[in-house]
Amino acid sequence: MPGWQILVATLAAYALGCIASAYYLVRVVKGQDIRTLGSGNVGGRNAGRVLGRAGFAAVAVLDALKGLLAVMLARYLGVGGWGLLPVMLAAVAGHIWPAQLGFRGGKGIATMVGALLAYNYVIPLLLAGMVLALLALLRSFTLAGMLAIGLLPLLALALGYPADTVVALVLLAALAIYAHRHNLLARLRPASGRA
Numbered sequence: 001m002p003g004w005q006i007l008v009a010t011l012a013a014y015a016l017g018c019i020a021s022a023y024y025l026v027r028v029v030k031g032q033d034i035r036t037l038g039s040g041n042v043g044g045r046n047a048g049r050v051l052g053r054a055g056f057a058a059v060a061v062l063d064a065l066k067g068l069l070a071v072m073l074a075r076y077l078g079v080g081g082w083g084l085l086p087v088m089l090a091a092v093a094g095h096i097w098p099a100q101l102g103f104r105g106g107k108g109i110a111t112m113v114g115a116l117l118a119y120n121y122v123i124p125l126l127l128a129g130m131v132l133a134l135l136a137l138l139r140s141f142t143l144a145g146m147l148a149i150g151l152l153p154l155l156a157l158a159l160g161y162p163a164d165t166v167v168a169l170v171l172l173a174a175l176a177i178y179a180h181r182h183n184l185l186a187r188l189r190p191a192s193g194r195a
Contacts, residue, residue: 005077010086013070017094020105021062022047025055035104042098043106060110067091067114075118082164088115089171096179107179109145112172120165127152142183149173 023042026034029051034042038049044063048056070091074084095111097103116123130148131141138144153169177184 005079006074006083006086009070009074009077009079009083010090012073013087013090014094016066016070016073017091017096017111018098018100018105019062019066020095020098020101021066022055022059022106023101025059025062026050029055035101041106042101042104044110046106063095063106063110064114064117066095067111067116068118069114071115071118084119085164085168085171088112088119088168089175091115092172092175096175107183108176109149112176116172119168123152123156123165123169126155130155142180146177146180146184149176 020042022034022044025047026032026037030037032050034040034046034050038046040046044056044059047059051058067088070087071084074087079087092108092112092115094105095108096105098105113124113127116127127148130151131144134144134147135141138147150173153166153173156169157166
């Protein structure tokens with residue numbers, strides 16, 4: 001596979017990831033900068049705080065489309081297998097660190113799910129099932145989501161997925177957990193304080 005195809009697909013994925021849906025939607029609807037509102041995060045949950053459920057849903061769909069389109073474009077260019085790893089990572093990284101917003105973006109979950117939908121639609125279904133099961137136990141969407149994302153590579157390995165898929169899931173999980181590190185620490189501190 002020619003390297004230029006992977007390079008073009010990766011750069012395009014980062015550019016797509018940089019389209020901060022929450023930022024632009026709040027700008028259009030409210031005329032304000034979402035980074036100064038709510039939690040200050042440029043993502044769906046904060047858009048929901050500012051614009052309500054419709055705003056959350058719109059941002060979630062638009063952010064997922066970024067990841068979906070990035071992988072679809074890469075496949076159109078003939079990129080596959082290991083070549084899709086930098087593409088998916090670039091799309092999520094663009095969402096987390098958009099250049100035009102001073103590298104201050106969202107947490108990347110919707111973009112990651114969109115990329116995985118185009119990569120292998122069964123994987124997001126497995127992820128959703130794990131989140132629901134863990135949510136019943138942990139009663140925290142953040143903890144359930146992050147634990148499910150962290151366990152997803154192990155599940156893929158157990159189910160016999162190829163090495164490139166397992167590595168992609170490991171790297172995406174690392175990005176997602178890193179982006180959520182402050183939320184996770186905030187959730188875990190009260191629990192440790194009560195122990």
